[in-house]
Each structure stands twice: as C-alpha cells, then as structure tokens.
Amino acid sequence: MKPRLLAALGLAAAAAPAGAADFEAPVRLKGGEAAIRVEAPGYACPTWADVDGDGKKDLIVGQFAKGKMQVFKNLGGLKFAAGEWLKAEGKVAEVPGVW
C-alpha cells in the first residue's frame, strides 16, 4: 500500500502546474459599472466576437437559464457597456433544451 501511495503522490507532484503559461491575476469583467453576472443557476459562457460590426470584438455571455445571451459592447480599454439581451427575429433569443 505504502509504495503505491508514494507513487501516487509523486505523480500528483509531477502533474502540478508546469508553467504551460503564465497569467496575470484574473480580473472580473464589468458591464457598465457592475460586475457581469448571469441569472440563476449560473453557468456563464463567454464568447469574443464582433456582433455589432464596429470592428471591435464584443463580449457575448451565454447562461443556462432559458439559454439566453447578453451582449456587452466593447468600448475599448477592456471596458464594456452594460449588457443587453441578444435578440433573434425581434425577440430575446433563447436556446431550447435548457431551462
């Protein structure tokens, strides 16, 4: 048992972050003045794409509840406008099959 345990520990140490990349401390993004949040039960899913055609990529954040998405317009300098629901055919877009 003991040698196996030691082997397992050795493996865990070897698998520890090997510095595949080095990052700055994470920054929580804001939309307007408030932290970007999604509705309960959560599951924020970001996408980075220019949806308003101004040449700057915007932040689109999907969520579990009703499969809705918020668009945060990129104002430059890592600043974003307050979120607006993404629309499809004039209505707030929903992805079926989540609730």
Added chain:
Amino acid sequence: MDLDGDGHRDILSGSYSRNEGSMAGLFQVLYGKADGTFKKAAVLTGTDDKPLIIPADDNDQVTDKICTRPFAADWDGDGKLDLVVGNFAGTFYWFKGEGKGKFAPRPEQIKAGAKPLKIAGVHSDPFVTDWDADGDLDLVSGSSDGGVYWAENTAGKGKPPALKPFETLIGPPPNWGKTGGGVKPLREGDVTRPTYATRVWVDDVNGDGKLDLLVGDSVTLVSPAKGLSDEEMITKAGEWQEEFKKAQAAITALQVAEEKEAKKKDAKDKEETKEQKEAREKKEKELRQAYEESNKLYQKRAEFMKEEMTGFVWLYLQK
C-alpha cells in the same frame, strides 16, 4: 463562426435535453442574416437530415449525450469546418464536416494516445486553437472543477490531430465558503477567481500578440438573511446542519429497514399476510414523512441565509 459558409456569422450552442424521449442534447444554431441580426434557434441536423446527437451506444451513459459545448473548427485539416463537442460526462467527440454546415451523423471519440481524452471533473468544454503557436490545433477546455486545461496537439500542421493528455493552465479554486463543512458568507467581493463549471474562450483580448483566456463560471453566493449578522447566520447554519444530518440519518435507517424487510419477504413466500401488508404500509408512510421533513428542513435554510446562484466572467491576460 460562419457555420454554413454563407458569409454571415452564426451562433452555435449545445443544449441539455430535447425535452422529449430520452435525454439527449441537441445542437442549436442561430443563423446570421445579411443585416447582422440572427434567426431564431434551429436544430442542427446531420447529412441524414436527423438531429445531430452525440451517440450513446447501449452501454453508454446518457451523460455522454448531453452537449455542454460544441465548437466549429477544421479539426482534420481538410478545409471544411468540423464540430468538436463536449458533454456532461467530460469526454470529447468530433463530427466530420462535409462543407456548408453539413456534418456526418456519427461522431468519433477524441483520444489522447490510446485512451479517450477526459477532463478532470465533468462538463467538457472544448475550444480549439493553436495555444502553443506550433502550427497545429490544440484543445483547451474548462471543467466542472473550475480549472482550465490544455491538451497539446503534437501532430504538426495539416495532419490528423495527436493529442497529449490535459495539462493544467489554471487549477481548480480553493474551496470557497467552506470551513470544515460549515457555512460562511461568500459575497461577490470574496470571490477573486472562477469557482465552478468553467467555460473558456481563447483570443488575444488586449491586442499584445499573446493569447488570453476569457473564463465564465458558476458560483453560489451566500449572505445572511435579512436582519441577521454574519455570526448569527453561521451559528444558525451550524444548528441547522446538525438537524439536517439527523433527518438524513433517519431516512437512511428507514431505507435500510425497508430493504431488510423486502429481502426477508422474498426469501419466504410471495403472498403477503394482512399484518405484513399493514406493517409495510406503515413503514412506507414513515419513510414518506421522513422525506417531507427533510425537504421542509432544507427549505428552512432561507430563514437564515440567502443563496444566490450566478456566474461571472474573468479575464486571464497572458504574461
């Protein structure tokens, strides 16, 4: 991504269930229109005109079929967009693209060497990108455990991918809000990095030439109910946990008794006497009541704590 190659950007999503029959997540597409707006979500079908579903052969778990994320990329290097998809179980599949947004009906499982590629935790979240800038497409993924992981492709440009097992880019978080199983407040300001269920997007967000990570997450914020201090909430939560543990233990005891009874009955004859029936029904009623008590008790948490389920978006700039 322009899934159907019509020059307009589309939105591709996974989903949890088709809401009919057995559980299976369908792929949903909001096709882009010429004016830059989107159509309503439509189910993505394969070249056989049936909805694309991650297959579950007879011995597969239903969790294989719940799509937590699809990603369109030219995975096999034939110039056509394929779909690389994640699922609840934490494994990965890909559907071969036939061009113009058409995909082969049955996917192949993605492997690392001889073994299926699997994320630590569950809820695989594939993002296909050349993370290490060596010319081939790697796979980056979030996970239920709150980390972000990278599977390096060693095949080289234009060759069928050959992935290594996942390496950690961002490890899972410390256990927010938990001290020895107790409850304590967890407010927005206490949370300083992604918590659970990470969803990742990779791009050079600040334009410095290096790939950064946008990470969405899920977290339950905890604060005292109206009128209570933090200390009062912690005390009440402690008392509640003791009560709740007892209620759970009572249920377990009743379940064990019921199983024993059922076995005894099987061993004897199939015919149940009136007394046996009455005894059984009494036990069943007791169990139902115990469940109700436990549920009521669970709801009582709202009397001392407010729980808010939400998710944030985090930016990790690469140094």
